Each structure stands twice: as C-alpha cells, then as structure tokens.
Amino acid sequence: MAYTTPPFEVTFKGLLFDMDGTIIDSTAAVVKHWHTVGNEIGVDPKVILQTSHGRRSIDTLKVISPDKANWEYVRQMEALLPKHHGADASEIPGARPLLDSLINVNARWTIVTSGTEPLVGGWLEVLKLPSPPHLVSAESVEIGKPDPACYNLGREKLSIPSSESDQVLVLEDSPAGILAGKAAGCKVLGLVTSHSAEQVLAAGPDWIVRDLQSVRMVRGDGDAVTLQISDALAAN
Structure with missing residues (x-):
C-alpha cells in the first residue's frame, strides 16, 4: 500500500483523540x-x-x-x-504540534481513551504533553470501545449536538476505537501506528495515515478547524 494521496482539506467543529497509539506510543x-x-x-x-x-x-x-x-x-x-x-513511551510523530496548534486557536478538542484517569494523567505528566479541557476516560462510560458511548460523550463535552456528529473527527489507531467512532456517527482518521494497514482498513475509517505528521491545521477558531491531510490512503 502506498501513502500517496495529494494533500486535501477537511473542516470539523471538534476533534476527539484516542490516547495510546494516537498521541503517545506506549x-x-x-x-x-x-x-x-x-x-x-x-x-x-x-x-x-x-x-x-x-x-x-x-x-x-x-x-x-x-x-x-x-x-x-x-x-x-x-x-x-x-x-x-x-x-x-514516546510521542506519536506530529501529535504535539497538532495539539499545540489547536490550543493556540481555542479549537474544540479532547481525549477519549480506554485508559483510566491516573494513567492518562501520568503519561501527560511524564511526556509533558498538554492536558485536554475535558477528558473521557475508562471510568466515564459503562461499556468500552467498540461501543460508541465514549465518543458520544466526547462529542457532548465539546457541546456539539448529535445531529452534527459527522462534523466531529475521531483520531484512532485501534480497530475497536475506529468502530466506536464510526458507530457514533463521526468521521474517523485511522493511524497505522499499532496495527497493520490492512487491519485499520478493515475497521472502516474515512481516511488512513501513517501518523499525525500527515495532519496539519491550516486555520481554525473556537467554532471550526480546517485540517490538511497529506500522504493518506483512500479507505473507501
């Protein structure tokens, strides 16, 4: 498989990041x-x-x-x-600059993870990464991924109604997380950081990239953010 898609832009009202395999490699x-x-x-x-x-x-x-x-x-x-x-543990390439750019324009984003609060807090402290304004952790929902409850809650924390779920981007690396994001009605960007491209593709994300070096914010504010995605695989 070749990561050769020309750069393209997509606009969203909010971004929901998985943690392990998306922001950090632990x-x-x-x-x-x-x-x-x-x-x-x-x-x-x-x-x-x-x-x-x-x-x-x-x-x-x-x-x-x-x-x-x-x-x-x-x-x-x-x-x-x-x-x-x-x-x-280390950062996923491109994660820090993307998070910093979102913070700089007050864009709506948060972390939706299968880890507990102590785990998330510990990793953010060790790697000196920014903490989200909100957090959806393992304790936040009764049923974990691939159930969509976590991403539905993440969207709610960003004050985005369910009717606008498709204007939310989920960034995920695991098939279970990709399935959860799609089941929540969100667009999903799959990262090939912990699973093979074939496994990520089989989960059905909208786009696939190697890591977050392929994602760059080009403009944004508290209402919407436009990302440029480059060197992607066409997932559909």
Missing part, C-alpha cells in the same frame, strides 16, 4: 506492564496482549481475571504504568 511500556500484571494474577501475558490494545483494562480483566475487574484495582494498577515504565 506499546513497549504496556507489554512490560502486562507481563508484570499477568505474572501477579497467574495469567499468561501473551494471552492478555492478544486482546488488550484499544480496550479498557477492566474489560480485559472481566474475561481473564474477574476477581480483579474493579475500578480500585484497575486505577491503582494503571497509575503504576507511567511511573515504572515512563522511559519506554
């Missing part, structure tokens, strides 16, 4: 983390890692270790991840 840290947790709870870490990306830890634990599937344990467990493995 894959190496998460692998180490789940190996530790798996050994502690007596579950093969390889089994956990086959299904954990893009899903809430509490949903993973409901399947592999139901007695640990409670918010007290999950929040405590995830709070340790940035503390113990902060050196193993």
Whole structure:
C-alpha cells in the first residue's frame, strides 16, 4: 500500500483523540506492564496482549481475571504504568504540534481513551504533553470501545449536538476505537501506528495515515478547524 494521496482539506467543529497509539506510543511500556500484571494474577501475558490494545483494562480483566475487574484495582494498577515504565513511551510523530496548534486557536478538542484517569494523567505528566479541557476516560462510560458511548460523550463535552456528529473527527489507531467512532456517527482518521494497514482498513475509517505528521491545521477558531491531510490512503 502506498501513502500517496495529494494533500486535501477537511473542516470539523471538534476533534476527539484516542490516547495510546494516537498521541503517545506506549506499546513497549504496556507489554512490560502486562507481563508484570499477568505474572501477579497467574495469567499468561501473551494471552492478555492478544486482546488488550484499544480496550479498557477492566474489560480485559472481566474475561481473564474477574476477581480483579474493579475500578480500585484497575486505577491503582494503571497509575503504576507511567511511573515504572515512563522511559519506554514516546510521542506519536506530529501529535504535539497538532495539539499545540489547536490550543493556540481555542479549537474544540479532547481525549477519549480506554485508559483510566491516573494513567492518562501520568503519561501527560511524564511526556509533558498538554492536558485536554475535558477528558473521557475508562471510568466515564459503562461499556468500552467498540461501543460508541465514549465518543458520544466526547462529542457532548465539546457541546456539539448529535445531529452534527459527522462534523466531529475521531483520531484512532485501534480497530475497536475506529468502530466506536464510526458507530457514533463521526468521521474517523485511522493511524497505522499499532496495527497493520490492512487491519485499520478493515475497521472502516474515512481516511488512513501513517501518523499525525500527515495532519496539519491550516486555520481554525473556537467554532471550526480546517485540517490538511497529506500522504493518506483512500479507505473507501
């Protein structure tokens, strides 16, 4: 597959960012983390890692270790991840300049993640990335991705009505997150940072790029933002 689409512009009223694989790359840290947790709870870490990306830890634990599937344990467990493995995480290329440009024009954006508040706060602190004005975390909804509840809530936090869902852009890397964004009626930009292009394509995003270096804000304000997307794959 070739990332050769000429630059084009798209305009949205708000942007909803996934966290891991979209703003940060914490894959190496998460692998180490789940190996530790798996050994502690007596579950093969390889089994956990086959299904954990893009899903809430509490949903993973409901399947592999139901007695640990409670918010007290999950929040405590995830709070340790940035503390113990902060050196193993990095920014997704292009994430920081895109977030900074949105902040500079008071554009509407936030993070919608399967991670808990302690995990998100820990990563933002370790990497010195900007905190969103709002946050939709794992604790915010009863059902995690691929259910659309999280992205519906994210849109609501940006004060955008459901009738304008297609004027919201979801930025995602995991098939579960892409499916959640589409089910919420949003446009979805898929990133090929944690899954293959074929896996991302199969989830049905509107556009596909390698990472956020292909996304640049060209103009914007508190009402709308226009992005230029370059070097993309045509997903439809």
